[in-house]
Amino acid sequence: MRDRLLETPxxxxxxxxxxxxxxxSIGRPPLINQPGPVIESNTGEAIVIxxxxxxxxxxxxxxxxxxxxxxxxLGRIGEFGLFGRTVADFSSGLFxxxxxxxxxxxxxxxxxxxxxxxxxGINIHLHTRIYFPxxxxxxxxxxxxxxxxxxxxxxxxxxxxxxxxxGLPVYRFDIRLQGAGETVFFDI
Amino acid sequence: xxxDFYRRDRAQHPAPYAPGYKSTxxxxxxRPLHALEQTALDxxxxxxxxxxxxxxxxxxxxxxxxxxxxxxxxxxxFGRVLDENGxxxxxxxxxVWQANAAGRYAHVRDGYLAPLDPNFSGCGRCVSDADxxxxxxxxxxxxYPWPNxxxxxRPAHIHLSIFGEAFAQRxxxxxxxxxxxxxxxxPIVNTIADKSAVDRxxxxxxxxxxxxxxxxxxxxxxxxxxxxxxxFENRPEGL
Ligand SMILES: [Fe+2]
Numbered sequence: 420m421r422d423r424l425l426e427t428p429x430x431x432x433x434x435x436x437x438x439x440x441x442x443x444s445i446g447r448p449p450l451i452n453q454p455g456p457v458i459e460s461n462t463g464e465a466i467v468i469x470x471x472x473x474x475x476x477x478x479x480x481x482x483x484x485x486x487x488x489x490x491x492x493l494g495r496i497g498e499f500g501l502f503g504r505t506v507a508d509f510s511s512g513l514f515x516x517x518x519x520x521x522x523x524x525x526x527x528x529x530x531x532x533x534x535x536x537x538x539x540g541i542n543i544h545l546h547t548r549i550y551f552p553x554x555x556x557x558x559x560x561x562x563x564x565x566x567x568x569x570x571x572x573x574x575x576x577x578x579x580x581x582x583x584x585x586g587l588p589v590y591r592f593d594i595r596l597q598g599a600g601e602t603v604f605f606d607i
Numbered sequence: 608x609x610x611d612f613y614r615r616d617r618a619q620h621p622a623p624y625a626p627g628y629k630s631t632x633x634x635x636x637x638r639p640l641h642a643l644e645q646t647a648l649d650x651x652x653x654x655x656x657x658x659x660x661x662x663x664x665x666x667x668x669x670x671x672x673x674x675x676x677x678x679x680x681x682x683x684x685f686g687r688v689l690d691e692n693g694x695x696x697x698x699x700x701x702x703v704w705q706a707n708a709a710g711r712y713a714h715v716r717d718g719y720l721a722p723l724d725p726n727f728s729g730c731g732r733c734v735s736d737a738d739x740x741x742x743x744x745x746x747x748x749x750x751y752p753w754p755n756x757x758x759x760x761r762p763a764h765i766h767l768s769i770f771g772e773a774f775a776q777r778x779x780x781x782x783x784x785x786x787x788x789x790x791x792x793x794p795i796v797n798t799i800a801d802k803s804a805v806d807r808x809x810x811x812x813x814x815x816x817x818x819x820x821x822x823x824x825x826x827x828x829x830x831x832x833x834x835x836x837x838x839f840e841n842r843p844e845g846l
Contacts, residue, residue, distance in 0.1 A: 439704025540630025
């Protein structure tokens with residue numbers, strides 16, 4: 420006999436997620452203390468993470484909402500952890516965060532960013548991770564990464580993609596929801 | 608802070624691939640989820656529910672008003688945020704969005720012919736108190752049609768996004784209203800196989816908590832994932 424309550428079931432965020440989570444993206448004023456795509460932190464190297472969520476037909480998911488949660492540049496979490504939220508561009512589907520490259524927050528774990536994806540047609544949010552190409556050595560020692568097939572691991576590593584107009588290094592991270600090159604999603 | 612959360616019981620959640628809801632067909636992953644141990648990162652989260660909100664964020668009847676109150680059936684939606692162990696979750700941030708009383712969203716992409724309400728944006732937020740209690744005031748949203756299997760109709764619903772204390776508890780869902788005949792006909796509701804799970808998404812009319820001669824009340828409790836317990840811990844009371 421189960422002596423616990425049952426978690427409230429998830430439902431899709433739907434196509435109008437912007438109203439409640441990113442009103443500035445539909446031309447309304449942002450609310451007080453509303454999280455957004457730019458994370459300010461002087462604890463590490465400022466970076467841009469951008470990409471597209473692609474469906475099983477290779478089309479961009481233009482109504483996605485994405486959230487990241489990561490250690491700061493010094494590997495600190497808890498009250499120092501960094502959170503950001505962004506939405507896909509209505510026409511191109513491109514999403515973009517500005518953050519800092521995270522430090523390692525625990526022994527045996529390569530630095531990474533936790534990423535959640537919400538959208539119409541996604542009934543329960545998808546959880547994945549973004550790793551960085553500079554941390555390949557740490558990934559060799561990472562117990563989670565070690566258990567993935569090489570091609571699956573590859574889907575979690577952002578690609579260096581030059582610098583933006585402001586001179587910040589850009590990391591490209593595309594998410595394939597389904598089929599060839601499908602991103603690894605986690606049950607955590 | 609280091610105790611793990613119970614694994615998510617996916618049978619309580621909608622199936623990712625649910626062809627009755629057509630948008631899932633190209634958006635549901637083919638491969639099974641890869642189970643991981645929780646790291647310290649997963650077991651902490653942003654303290655969004657500790658930051659002050661705007662004074663009218665919880666009041667959708669007034670927070671976008673220009674000429675007067677929003678039109679529609681005036682309601683409170685209230686309840687408690689608990690974890691699976693039955694403990695209150697304080698400082699949970701609840702963000703809500705919804706259609707207006709006519710079933711129209713104030714969103715550039717909603718082309719439904721029903722009228723907009725110039726006094727309603729459908730956006731609100733609130734935070735749970737020390738006992739996990741939350742409340743917002745709004746109008747009951749209208750049902751609306753959407754293209755799926757021809758013209759399907761959504762039951763009246765409010766979208767909710769909830770942050771507990773840890774990223775592992777993150778949840779977005781929708782609440783429905785007791786007695787709505789559209790609930791069992793909805794392809795999105797029916798992505799959840801277990802009817803008793805659907806029932807836990809239905810807010811209940813609660814006349815005792817009405818505002819007399821002003822506004823009805825609907826109760827909706829929210830359960831987030833809880834942390835694993837040791838056998839030595841006492842069961843919380845009231846379960
Ligand atoms: Fe909706």
